[in-house]
Amino acid sequence: MNAPFKSDEDRMKALFRMQRGAFSFDSAPGVSARRMKLRDLVRAIRSRRGEIVKAVSADFGNRSADETLQAEIAVAIRSIEHTCRHLDRWASPTRIFNPGLPVPGRTYIRHEPKGVVGIVAPWNYPFHLAVLPAAQALAAGNRVMIKPSELSPHTSASLSKLFADVYGEDEVAVVTGDAEIGKAFSQLPFDHLFFTGSTRVGRLVAIEAAKNLTPVTLELGGKSPCVMMPDADPAAHAPLVAFGKFYSAGQTCIAPDYLLVPKGRAREFADAILAEARRSYPSHAANPAYTSIASDGHFERLTALVEEARDAGATVLETESPAEDSRKMPPTIVLDPPLDGALMREEIFGPVLPVIEYDGVDEAVSFITTRDHPLALYAFGRDAGAAERMVARTTSGGAMVNGTIVHLAIDDLPFGGVGPSGHGAYHGRRGFEEFSHQRSVLVLPQWPMLRKVITPPYGRRMRWLTDWMIGR
Structure with missing residues (x-):
């Protein structure tokens, strides 16, 4: 599209x-064509991976190259390849067998594209969270428009080149464009709108989409709890908490947001987690493997959360002193934060972990279930069965026992939230279905007797059929 436009909004609408105008069910690409293009996309990602790593790092100020390669590029490629392997089976009509059907006929479900899908991607994983839902929407036969975050302009430019x-x-x-363009994007009458971001903005997106009766998938966030069961072992389990919390400096929607530990053991677990953080990220400020906070405003917000808790009497522990003139915030633990403070009300989205003691598993469960449903929940213990039973007493979008965040990379596990942490899910077959219309089809046999039974005037056969359906 080479014509000049007066504004970004005019271009977007065009x-x-x-x-x-280009979409129709006749013009929707067949499964083989979709798969071929997706494999071309994988090859393009591989050829541009160095450019993508540099672009993401430029948007953060510094982003660990290993984290970008793992969580952005490798996960996206793995997911697309998984989709390509299974696409024939997912896209084939699903035959439905219903022996209780009172009318003879053949029933099946067609998996059809919805049309034009809008995807609003966030800044924290700006490549993965744009490419993965786009690939699944394309696998379902849709056309796709992507609105990346205005906070990731370098990645946005890389995405434009990649898809081109x-x-x-x-x-x-x-x-591309600012928050106003983002708002106008969510007002377009898409056939499906996929949003990843905060709960606050997700509500606004859902309101705008509702005006067009556009179905939405909302991948939001919330305060994902991590629970150390009474038999948890700091030496074995603290490193896995540190991994999930400080990966990408905590700027992950499913990072542990707070830690519940048995009464009297807060300092023990805090020291073990910080020891692992020091081992993983020595000299955080000068360490290229430790990711910066993405913006000045976000850094200032995180600093204010910690200082508010400190002023209220909480104990603040850090791996080392914060560096001046740097957006690299050291791994930080806050012991006994005020429960009514901002640190325990807001999703943190940074390398700060509040630690709260509980007295008995029932109290831990109550602490979790009386708050908004989180996107993820983590439980650790030597007795994995007891940890699973604790998980079963709570609600969250996803959960892990004796681990953190890596459930995101399991292709066949649906990923999504519940309540304030999101609506709908994707990944694997669930993602293909999210962007497809499940169209029910019934093919009746052309029997003259069938027409006499089901059409007026009703007679003895219809009354018999109705009595059979009602039962005794």
Whole structure:
């Protein structure tokens, strides 16, 4: 699309009209064509991986290259390849057998594209959380428009080049712009809208989408709890908490947001977690493997959360003193934070872990269930069965026992929230279905007797059939 436009919004609307005009069920690509293009996309990602790593790091100020390769590029490629392997089976009509059907016929479900799908991607995993849902929407036969975060301009430019390598703008288009463009994007009458971001903004997106009766998938966040069961072992379990909490400096929607530990053991677990953080990220400020906080505003917010808790009497522990003139915040633990303070009300989204003691598993369960449903929940203990039973007494989008965050990388596990942490899910087959219309089809036999039974005037056969359906 080379025509000049007065504004980013004009261009966005023109792209939408072009995609809407280009879509029809006759023009939707077949499964083989979809798979071929997705494999071309994988090859394009591989060829551009150095560029993508540099772009993401530029947006953060510094992003660990290993984390970008793992969580952005490798996870996206693995997911697309998984989709390609299974796409024939997922896209095939699903035969439905219903021996209780009172009318003879053949029943099945067609998996059809919805049309034009909008994807709003966040800044924390700006590549993965744009490419993965886009690939699943494309696998379902849709056309896709992507609105990346305005806080990740370098990655947005890289995404535009990447998709242009494989798709025309009538198939995939990347729309850039500020928050106002983001708002206008969510107001377009998409056939499906996929949003990843905060609960606050997710509510606003859902309101705008509702005006067009656009179905939405909301991947939000919340305060994901981590529970050390009474038999948990600091030496064995603290390193896994540190991994999940300080990966990408805590800027992960499923990072542990607070830690519940048995009464009297807060300092023991805190020391073990910080020891692992020091081992993993020595000299955090000068360490290229430790990720920066993505923006000045976010850094200032995190600093204010910690200082508010400190002023209220909480004990603050850090791996080392914060560096001046740097957005690298050291791994930090806050012991006994005020429960009514901002640190325990807001999703943290940074390398700060509040630690709270509980007196008995029932109290820990109550602490979790009286708060909003989180996106993830983690439980640790030598007795994995007891930890699983604790998980079963709570609600969250996903959960792990004796581990953190890596459930995101399991292709066949649906990923999504519940209540304030989100609506809908994706990954694997669940993602293909999220972007597909499940169309029910019944094919009746052309029997003259069947027409006499089911159409007026009703007679003895219809009364017999009705009595049979009602039963005694």
